[in-house]
Amino acid sequence: MYSSLLLHGKKCIELHKSSTFRVISVKLLQKEYPFRNPFSSSASTLQSDSVLNLLTSYGFTSTQISKIITTYPRLLTLDAKTTLLPKLQSLQSRGASTSELTEIISKVPKILSKRGTKSTGLYFDFIKDIIHNDGKSSHSSTTTGKQGNKMRNVSVLRDMGVPQRFLFTLLVSESQPVCGKEKFEMSVKKVVEMGFDPATSKFVQALHVFYEMSERTIEEKVNVYNKLGFRVEEVWEMFNKWPYYLKFSERKITQTFETLKRCGLGDEEVVAVMKKRPECMRASEEKIRSCVETFLGLGFSGEEFVSMVKCFPTCVGLSAENVRRKVEFLVGEMKWELKDVVGIPPVLGYSLEKRMVPRCGVVRALVEKGVMSGRGGGGYGGIPPMSSVLACSDKVFLNRFVMKHGRLVPELMAIFDGDKEKGSQGRTAIKNVKGLCVSVS
Incomplete structure (x- = not known):
């Protein structure tokens, strides 16, 4: 079976001070455990500090520790002395170098939560082989039992072209989608037959769905959508876009459908919105x-709200603060109108800090220098329409508003890059951009 499957399918925050770690840790753990404050007592604070200190003592860099606690916040709740230290000591005693230890645990910190030093060591060695030996692990063939089975299944996926980052997630997943033999083989076969690319996250999502849900349960979910007005083929088209949507309960599916109707959408409009996103x-x-x-x-x-949802369905998932900040910036500061946002609601999905502010900073600088005075008719002092500023690629934006302005280019690039210094750094940025830019009519 494995050979037949193969034929089918060929944050990082830079931290500098321990106090910063504590702030990040508190926020991450509060998100992980919203119903309790893990730092409500001095004991909890000392425990998290002990974990951070232990990782530092074993050679983990600030960037690596940041990645670890962002990826797996629960690590900070584990006991440094009785749970983590023995595992780190065991890995070192097995011959793991500092660089191997820090690299592998930074990639898959969840292996430190595995029960016992032996189990942790097996996972560590297997991951090491995947990283350094092109996935050809001797451990997957010699290890027996449940762990050996998981490793063999992960090796199959690796040979099919599933990327490392997905393999590691599957290996330590709580839902165990790579356990067993027949069920795993059948699930992978279904995913491959549906045409999912092993190199994409959708392949892994579909594997989760088929592994965790019986055929009867999947059929029941399809019938739920069918009763709400979706054709069966449309249900599977949606599955190809986002496989996880099939995992929601009948109550959740119906509730979302009815909630969108109460927002002003008709039955057919709700169907269209869900099909789209x-x-x-x-x-x-x-x-x-x-x-x-x-x-x-x-x-x-x-x-207008209904119109925006029909065009950009995921706007219903944006936080109130997210929407408020962006609209206040676009309308309050840039002086565009609400109808401009209604016209291109996907702008609400753009990053305020990484897209809106830098681009708007460039066009405002042009207006203030009189370069764009009286042009357009969009927003702030003659700023052009929102679509021409925000709804285009960086390459098009730079050609349209930066590269054509000669002596102003260094200053405009410094603004675009979020860099206040307009000297050599601006000129360096120009060299990088000129190779990408072509004239835009």
């Missing part, structure tokens, strides 16, 4: 209601 199923009823209240509170009409 099935990810909007993730939004809770409370979040959708909050979203409606936020848009109405900012001055949008009910009809």
